[in-house]
Amino acid sequence: MELKVTKYEIDDHGIATVWFHRPGRGNSWTNLMNTEYRWIMDTLDNDPTVRVVVLTGSGNQFCVGADTKALNFYTTSTDDYADTVDASAAAQPGTGVNPEFETDVIWQWGLRVPVIAAINGACAGIAAAIASFCDFRFAAEGIKFTTSTPRLGLPAEYGLSWILPRIVGLTHAADILYTGRIVYSEELDKMGFLNGLFPRENFMDEVYKVARMVATQVSPASVTSAKRQMYADLLHLAPRQSIDGSKDLIGHFMRQGDFKEGIAAYNEGRPPRFGDPAIGEKV
Known part of the structure; x- marks a missing residue:
């Protein structure tokens, strides 16, 4: 354009x-x-x-x-x-x-x-x-x-x-x-x-x-997830739904490369090298 x-x-x-x-x-x-x-x-x-x-x-x-x-x-x-x-x-x-x-x-x-x-x-x-x-x-x-x-x-x-x-x-x-x-x-x-x-x-x-x-310092997938969690939670008055939903997301994210990289960087005392966000993934 x-x-x-x-x-x-x-x-x-x-x-x-x-x-x-x-x-x-x-x-x-x-x-x-x-x-x-x-x-x-x-x-x-x-x-x-x-x-x-x-x-x-x-x-x-x-x-x-x-x-x-x-x-x-x-x-x-x-x-x-x-x-x-x-x-x-x-x-x-x-x-x-x-x-x-x-x-x-x-x-x-x-x-x-x-x-x-x-x-x-x-x-x-x-x-x-x-x-x-x-x-x-x-x-x-x-x-x-x-x-x-x-x-x-x-x-x-x-x-x-x-x-x-x-x-x-x-x-x-x-x-x-x-x-x-x-x-x-x-x-x-x-x-x-x-x-x-x-x-x-x-x-x-x-x-x-x-x-x-x-x-440069945070996982782009984590930011996307937090953004979508926050705005979705604004639209309802159900804290249990927010907590239980976040637990499901935690389990999903713990199987991703960014989590392993984040823990490794923390243990090694270096900046993390997070991967590219998953385009189109709906959290």
């Missing part, structure tokens, strides 16, 4: 970096960006060399939300919104894991690889939802975050009413969703929305330190 509003690269550690790439437009979201982002993530998830994905924005902004031209279109259009953003013809990353994950934004939970949101600048609207459904969230100091929707006469969008209370609690979620106010990254960090807050001047360096740890 020819990429016009996104880009990506993969380094020697298996770290893929994906950029929302409309720097002249605040990396604002469009249907084309959605199509390209889905294609990139599907490609990366099916690449056995990729261990982790870092998602960020070109320049000094992450993504300022929907493009203003698109918003203006809807003030006069009679088209049904759901029809205008139908992505059924686009790539469908993360499918086959859980039917609850097979829709916009939350498909990131169905990916094999963990996704790190590196929020390097303004993050608004749908970008707030995209970041919320990533596995890790890091932000630079002083960045602005807002859902925007209450100030545009819109409801909470793209699952934010479901995910935010689970990340920051009802009190903070109500504040963010009802007011649509600008929340700075320092406050987001105190709310528990972020995994880390770093100075702007070395922000991406700090994010890549975390990405390298995930890419």
Whole structure:
């Protein structure tokens, strides 16, 4: 696919970096960006060399939300919104894991690889939802975050009413969703929305330190399993099911090469050399 509003690269550690790439437009979201982002993530998830994905924005902004031209279109259009953003013809990353994950934004939970949101600048609207459904969230100091929707006469969008209370609690979620106010990254960090807050001047360096740890020091199959266990457990209130299911998985993993390598590396006092993840394996 020819990429016009996104880009990506993969380094020697298996770290893929994906950029929302409309720097002249605040990396604002469009249907084309959605199509390209889905294609990139599907490609990366099916690449056995990729261990982790870092998602960020070109320049000094992450993504300022929907493009203003698109918003203006809807003030006069009679088209049904759901029809205008139908992505059924686009790539469908993360499918086959859980039917609850097979829709916009939350498909990131169905990916094999963990996704790190590196929020390097303004993050608004749908970008707030995209970041919320990533596995890790890091932000630079002083960045602005807002859902925007209450100030545009819109409801909470793209699952934010479901995910935010689970990340920051009802009190903070109500504040963010009802007011649509600008929340700075320092406050987001105190709310528990972020995994880390770093100075702007070395922000991406700090994010890549975390990405390298995930890419080089842990079993990719173990990460995939933990990701799928965690999000599946969010959807039910059955701790016994979680415990008993994990025991079955432990038995399976103890017969795999990564377990033997992990124990050997521990006993020998050296870094482990884990194998490539099993592409397509549904844990």
